[in-house]
Amino acid sequence: MTKEDFTNCYERIRPYIHKTPILTSSLLNKLVGTELYFKCENFQRAGAYKIRGATNAIMQLSKAEQQNGVVTHSSGNFAQALSLAAKNLNIKAYIVMPSNSPQVKKNAVLEYGGKIIECEPNIKARQDQADQIANDTGATFIHPSNNLDVIIGQSTAGLELLVEHSNLDFIMCPIGGGGLISGTALAATYFSDHCKVFGGEPIEADDAYRSLISGKIETNITTNTIADGLRTQLGSHNFPIIKEHVKQIIRVTETEIIEAMQLIWERMKIIIEPSSAVAFAAVLKEKETFKNKKIGIIISGGNVDVNNLPF
Incomplete structure (x- = not known):
């Protein structure tokens, strides 16, 4: 860099x-x-x-990748950020959220147009669910922090x-x-x-x-x-x-x-x-x-x- x-x-x-x-x-x-x-x-x-990183990550994808949408897992803030960034750039966002995520954060994801898929509240369940969605939809996985x-x-x-x-x-x-x-x-x-x-x-x-x-x-x-x-x-x-x-x-x-x-x-x-x-x-x-x-x-x-x- x-x-x-x-x-x-x-x-x-x-x-x-x-x-x-x-x-x-x-x-x-x-x-x-x-x-x-x-x-x-x-x-x-x-x-x-987190809207900063989410926006940059989406904008660095190819047009073909953007057409298939993006997927992440997040307890809340990156979920909201990726949902809003995707909405701003007119692409789909699939959001895996632990079942114990604050309701205020779930509500915001929905308002920004993200599609929520709930999972058990542990790292393995989050990643497994996100991988499954990426496999099923062709969406690009964007990690909330390790990207x-x-x-x-x-x-x-x-x-x-x-x-x-x-x-x-x-x-x-x-x-x-x-x-x-x-x-x-x-x-x-x-x-x-x-x-x-x-x-x-x-x-x-x-x-x-x-x-x-x-x-x-x-x-x-x-x-x-x-x-x-x-x-x-x-x-x-x-x-x-x-x-x-x-x-x-x-x-x-x-x-x-x-x-x-x-x-x-x-x-x-x-x-x-x-x-x-x-x-x-x-x-x-x-x-x-x-x-x-x-x-x-x-x-x-x-x-x-x-x-x-x-x-």
Whole structure:
């Protein structure tokens, strides 16, 4: 990959995405003892950063492939993103969703024109069902995070952040499947001289933390986390990028996630989902590491059931 791959991607997808705002909070800066810049992908189309990667991946398909449609598996945000990206580009989208996916996310997929096929809530069932649909329909499988075109697309959130704030010391991302953090790490590598990328991860789904320690892809022992978007695991395309370019992964408890989420709702007056709160929770937990630094925090999405909040 070259720097031009990332700038070309950004120009390609720009008509289909929002350039999201970067917000600050003097109160939260004081609380942490640093300068925080929140990249608000909760204001992105389909409510999360994933429309970036989904759009790029579809646009990189041949016309023949596009005619047969696309298929993915996702607990919610990539499901919505691929559905909307496919609708924007006038192709079919088949979406395999675990049966326990939030109803608010299922509703959004349907509104965007995606066809939902439910499966058991485990990685094997998701992949088996997606493979079957691809075989039956000729649709191209697009993985939510372990796909280079998706990863390059996701990098554009970090690219926008660094273009506006080129002097950041760190960018903190939530980490689940690894698409956002690997894309962000590449953006920092190509578009900054010194910015380092950190990840925040739930202790209840800490495969990435353990993978960095062992040097190989680990699986989740549990996925019992409120951060439903982070219940997936790393893949063969993004793990090598993470291993080379991500400085550290900080694990947080469920209580810490909920407290961080509530702080942002109350102090910044914006809607974020639990998976997004993980990144801020990690900064709160390691205040000394980040003291007096300039930190970008990617708020990955805002697709949350407001009738079922954890606080």
